[in-house]
Amino acid sequence: MTAAHKIISDDAALEEGELVTLARRCWEADGGLPLAVEPWFVRSRWSRPGTKTFTVRGPAPGAAAEPGSSPGDATAGGPSSGDAAVSTASSGDAAGRGSSLENAAMGAFSGDAAAGALPAAGDAGGSVLLAAIAVRPGPRGSVVTGLVDPAVRGSGVGSRLLDAALAVAAESEGATAGFVTVETEGLSADAEKLFESRGLRQFFAEEVMRIDLAAAPAPEPTWPAGTTVAEWNGETAERFFQVYATAFRERPGFPDPSAAEWIEETAEDDDFQPERSLLATLPEIGDAGFVSVGDNWIQQVGVVPAARRTGLGGALIREALRRMASAGLHEGWLCVNVDNPAVSLYRRIGFKGVGHRARYRPIDS
Template sequence: MGEWVVTTLARVSAIDGVAWTTAPFGDVAELVELAGRCLEADGGLPLAADPSFLQRRWAGSEAHGIQGRDGAGTLVAAGAVRPTSGQAGVTFAGMVDPGARGRGLGAHLLDWGLSEAARRPGQVTVETESLTAEAEALFATRGLRQVFAEGVMRIDFARGVPEVGWPGGIALTEWSAEAAGRFHAVYEAAFRDRPGFPGLPAAEWIADVAEDDDFRPGWSVLATLSGRDVGFVTAADGWIVQVGVVPEARRNNLGGALVAEALRRMLAGGGTHAWLDVNVDNAAARLYRRLGFEHRGRRARYQRAA
C-alpha cells in the first residue's frame, strides 16, 4: 500500500495522559489482552479476542497501527487501518480499555483512523465486533452510517439442547464432497432474494465452508422432502455457521429443526455451547431466542454517509 503518513493526531496527548505512537503490532499478546477486556465488558464476537483473528486484521503486513499507552506503559487504546478485503478501500478498527473510557480516547482513535484512511482511494469502512451505544453515538457525529449489523447469540448446553420435531417425510444427508453442491444449491435458493446477497459460485462457497479448520461436516446436514432439497445447516466447532430454507418450505419449523439437529450433534461430540450471528433485520432472531439462544452483543460496519 505504500508508506503511511504519521499525522499530528499520533502525538503524545497531554490532556488525557496517554502517549500515542504509530507502530506495527509485532506481538499481538497485548492486543489479545485488551480485546479480552473489551469483549468481557461489551459482549460481541468472541473471535475478536482470538490471536489469529487479531494477527490477520491488526498485524498484517499491510496494516498500519496506532497505540495508546498510559503512564505505566499499559496498552489502553489501539487502532489499525488495513486494506478492505475483496474491494477497493480501507477499513479501520479501534478499541479502548473499559477502564480508560470517558476521556476522549475513542474519538482520538476514530479521528486518526478516518484521517489515515482518507489518504487512500476507495470506500472507508469502520468496523466493530463489540458495538456499544457510546460508539454508535460517536460514529454518528463523524457522519458514519451503519451498513451492516449482526446480533451475536449463544446457547449453553447445561440444560441440554432444544427438541424440535421434523416436518413429516424429511430425510437428512450429512455434508460430504459429493453432497456439497446440493448444499450450495439450497444456499442459492434460500438467500438469493436478500439484499447484498453475494451470489458466490459453488466452488468458492464450498471452499469457504469446507476449508475452515473448525468446520464439522458431521454436524452439517441437508434436509430433503419428497425428493427435493429444501434446507441446510452448516456448523463448526462451537458455531452454527449458516442456516437456510427455501422459501416454499418455510413456516413449518424446518429451520428450527435443522438448528436443533446441529446442536444435538455438537452435544454428542462433547460440545458445551454454541454461538451464532444473525443479521439485525433477520426475523430468524426470534426463532433462535425460542430455541434458547441469548443475546451476547452486536457487531457492525459503518461507512461515510453519501
C-alpha cells in the same frame, strides 16, 4: 494538537499478547463476537502489510494514583493526561504474520462521542496498552478497527484515535482512495453515537447469540413428516449449494457465488464440521433446507421458500445443537442479521443475545 498532546512516531510492532489482553477486556465489557479475543483473529486484523496503527499506553487500569495527584487525573482507574504515551506505527513489513479475513474486524471503540484531548505523550516504559486503532488496506478501501480499554473510556481517547484513523484513510491512494469502512465486533451504544458524530452510517449489523448446552439437555428436533437428512460429503456438497442459493438469492446483497467458490469456502474453514452440517429433504419438495456448522457455531441456515413455516429450520438447528452436545460441547453460537426475522426462532430455541457486531461507512460514500 498541542505539543503536550502530540502523537509520537514509533516503529515498534504491537505485541500480539497485549492486543489479545486488550481485546478480552473490551469483549468482557461490550459482549459481541467471542472469536475477537482469539490470537489468530487478532493477527488477521492487525498484522496485514501496510497497516497503520495508533496506540495509547499508560499505567495498568486500576493502578494506584501517584501521591499528590488529584481525583481528576484519572478516568475510571485509567491514566492521568500526563501518564499515557500516544504513538503511531506502520506494519508495512508484517508480511507472513497471519492471513487477512476481509470485511470483518474486532473492535470496541470508547464511549466518548465528545472529542477530548489525547493523553500527553510520556515515558511508555513499564506501561500497558490502553487503546489502539488500526487502518489496514482492504479490497474496497481502508478498513478501520479499534480497541479502547473500558477503564479509560470517556476521556476522549476513542474520539481522537478514530479521527486520526479516518485522516489516514482519507489520504489513501489507488482506485479505492478515500473509501473507508469502520468495523466493530462489540458495538456499544456510546460507540454508535461516536460513529454517528463522525458522519458514519451503519450498513451492516448482526446480533451475536449464545445457547447454554450444559444447563439442560439439548433440544430435540421435531421434523416435518417424511423428512430425510444427509450429512455434508463430496456427493452432497453441490446439493447444499443449490439449497443455499435458492434460500438466500432473494435477500438484498446476495453475493451470488459459484458452486465451486461456495463449497471451497465452506469446506476449507478449519473449524468446519461435516458430520454436524445437514441437508434436509422433503417428499413433496426435494432438497429443502440446510445447516452448516463450524465447531460450536451455527454458520448458515437456509430453507427454500416452499418449505418455510414448516418447522424445518428449527429442526435443523436443534439437530445440529444435539450433535454439538453429544460431542461434549457446552455452548453453541450464531450470528444473525438484525433485520432477519429468524431471530425470533433462535430465541424460542433458547439462544440469548450477547452483543452486536457492525460495519459503518461515511454517509456520503
